[in-house]
Amino acid sequence: MKHLLSGLLLAGAAAFVPGTHAQDRLDISVPEDALEVQRKFLCSRTEGDVTYGYFEGKMYSRVEGERDRTLFNLVGVNVRQCKDLMDPERGKGFRSVSREVMLYLDPETNKVLRTWENPWTGETVDVIHVANDPVNMRRPIHVYREDGSPIEFNGLFKNGRVITSFNVPLFYKNPLGGEYQDYVGGTYHAMEMFNNYAYEDEVLDRNNMKLSRYTYSWTRVADWLPWMKMGDRLGIMFTSVIGARVNTVDDIPEPLLSEMKANYPKFLTPPPLDDDRPNETTWVITKAAIDAARGDN
């Protein structure tokens, strides 16, 4: 029954593949299949089908000489879709577009924070939640890279699981800093760390268009958030987060869903497939907010 069904589904897409069972399974050593697997980890294989990447966790401070403090609870979601692409030289491809919200919650009450009393400065500051629109793939992924080499899927296949993991050290010019950051400091310095966990039976199933059992962890180690108004105070922050892909908008857990409906309704859907605006980051958004408050933008 299962084979019959998948056979029918495959008839149009992969009827040219010889063999019986092999055609139901993606083969990551084939670049065209590696692309499909890569896409499953990022979004749905169906153009315009939206994925909701939910996550929750905590953010901590690390200041020398004191025990780390729990600053915030975190809840967030990335709402994403992918566009199908075809390039005469680079073959089939895709590009993702998304919007992302991450809220800072009171670690005791789990309520969405509007203001926050900075425990080091004693100042009460306005909280600027993460609401980045867009967070898009800068360059699309194709079967063949720009240099003509075929793409590879680098995942760990073990005991029926597939795990991908990547760490991204960031060290770039801070939009809030001046023109002499190499000389006087202020460069944005962080590292983002991601682990993604899926099941091999879904990952390699040619007929599976979207992973349903898909979890992940994320950690960022970074300097203070600009709205905390920490200035040059020594210390860093880090997050510890776990998440999973949920099926629909209504499956986004509370209190995130209600807050998004009330204050971030646009973020419940991804940007249009052909969105070509530059990406937003906390730095860009905070700069705009500070400049607006100053009245000098």
Add this chain to the structure above:
Amino acid sequence: MLRKTLIASSLMLAGFGVHAQELDVSDPDQALLASNKIFCANEPGEIALYWWQGEVYSRIPGEKDTHIFNVQGMNARQCGRMEDETRGLGFRSVSREIMLYLDPETNEILRTWTNPWTKEDVEVMHVNNDPVNSRGPRWARDENGEPSVRFEPQQVVNGMVLSGGGAARLFYNNPLTGDYQDYEGGKYHAAEFLTVSYPLADALDASKTAIQDAVISWGRISGWLPWMKMRGRSGLMVHYTHGMRLHDWEDLPDVLREEIEANWPKYQTPPPADDDRPNDTTWTVFKRWIDEKREKGEVPKQGPR
């Protein structure tokens, strides 16, 4: 009584392939059974083997984080099972733990390492903590017989339990520094963070004594490792890893399995369930390691200023 019935019936169910019976987690004993099988096993003597691999970075203000090591680690654990008239069912875990530092390019096990900041060649001391035990048993009920264990997953998505997103914040006296750490500094300061996800059905399945299908992430932010000989330089280390529970010893990657079999054979099994030795940490192990070298005259008492 209930417990015996439970075990008997779960064995029967497993034997006859009937639909799995679910644990009733409103009962504290059964809640303990559901939560104990994630990182341990409910059957005494059954080994829970966890494995992880990942990367280690330095973080120094003013420079991009540098990938300095890869790591391969494992923990072999078992749980002693006990019963008490007032407190009900109890488990105590005992384990041993190895984590190897590997060359970030070649993935070969490092024996020595050239510290890029001091340019000194130092001997690498891998993590070899024996034991890593829970201090006391975890009981289903407190001294007054009130339930002390609940099985309430923080989040379940599509049948998968999400657990974690917090950190163990460590800030304690460092065995390598002196008696005036509150005044002079030198405390051990770190945070460790673990996440795990697994099928809820496996936790509730009364016929399963362990959850095999569990994937983890583990990370740590800490000061430098003592064997790096950083002499108090500013900066941090960031570990980030991914891993899973393994079915058996042969499941370990060759590099880790062969090194343990050759050089750390006792780490293939957990300590005995009644092990009452104090726990090891990198600090206690390093102190023994370096003191022995000093005793033998292999390293000077104090390095050059």
